[in-house]
Amino acid sequence: GAVVSQHPSRVICKSGTSVKIECRSLDFQATTMFWYRQFPKQSLMLMATSNEGSKATYEQGVEKDKFLINHASLTLSTLTVTSAHPEDSSFYICSATRGTNYNEQFFGPGTRLTVL
Amino acid sequence: KNQVEQSPQSLIILEGKNCTLQCNYTVSPFSNLRWYKQDTGRGPVSLTIMTFSENTKSNGRYTATLDADTKQSSLHITASQLSDSASYICVVSDDTNAGKSTFGDGTTLTVKP
Numbered sequence: 001g002a003v004v005s006q007h008p009s010r011v012i013c014k015s016g017t018s019v020k021i022e023c024r025s026l027d028f029q030a031t032t033m034f035w036y037r038q039f040p041k042q043s044l045m046l047m048a049t050s051n052e053g054s055k056a057t058y059e060q061g062v063e064k065d066k067f068l069i070n071h072a073s074l075t076l077s078t079l080t081v082t083s084a085h086p087e088d089s090s091f092y093i094c095s096a097t098r099g100t101n102y103n104e105q106f107f108g109p110g111t112r113l114t115v116l
Numbered sequence: 117k118n119q120v121e122q123s124p125q126s127l128i129i130l131e132g133k134n135c136t137l138q139c140n141y142t143v144s145p146f147s148n149l150r151w152y153k154q155d156t157g158r159g160p161v162s163l164t165i166m167t168f169s170e171n172t173k174s175n176g177r178y179t180a181t182l183d184a185d186t187k188q189s190s191l192h193i194t195a196s197q198l199s200d201s202a203s204y205i206c207v208v209s210d211d212t213n214a215g216k217s218t219f220g221d222g223t224t225l226t227v228k229p
Contacts, residue, residue, distance in 0.1 A: 093159050104165075107160045
């Protein structure tokens, strides 16, 4: 149990376009979902925390108008990278928690975004 | 500022050998410490979770230790296999309502035949 999926697994887009990444908890209801980005040979950097039905909380330095997060249901959160630029190319990973136990984080497989 | 430092940054060992990865943290107040394994191009997979009262936890060939007094943890891998080649990440959560997690930079382990 406790499987988190992401779609797509990799995406290539042109500069200036928008890309949507989905994160789904397949067999549990995710009270909270987290979005991370990871650059090569670096650790995960938290971008934002989203709770179902409420606005996401963004980390300092993360542009909320550029990285739109929607947590419409207890099993789905989406991250939309708007007007993508080459510097947005990265590995985006989501995680989900059950109940109020933030410590039991289940990570998705990640999405590789390449902006040309 | 909460920090998690891992060492070594990278490690190369021969198949069948044991190794130990280190994690030092300054997260306060402490809630729990987790070790994850991350294969290249994949999301992290949980190996162990330890709270303040636990000082050792095993998951197959992986054994994690925690010394909450010195704020140190180690991950010991026994009889390494080629499939153990990955990045190992230490994550420490603080004991607040937000439960914020601080990630270490990871140790890249390469197991060679």
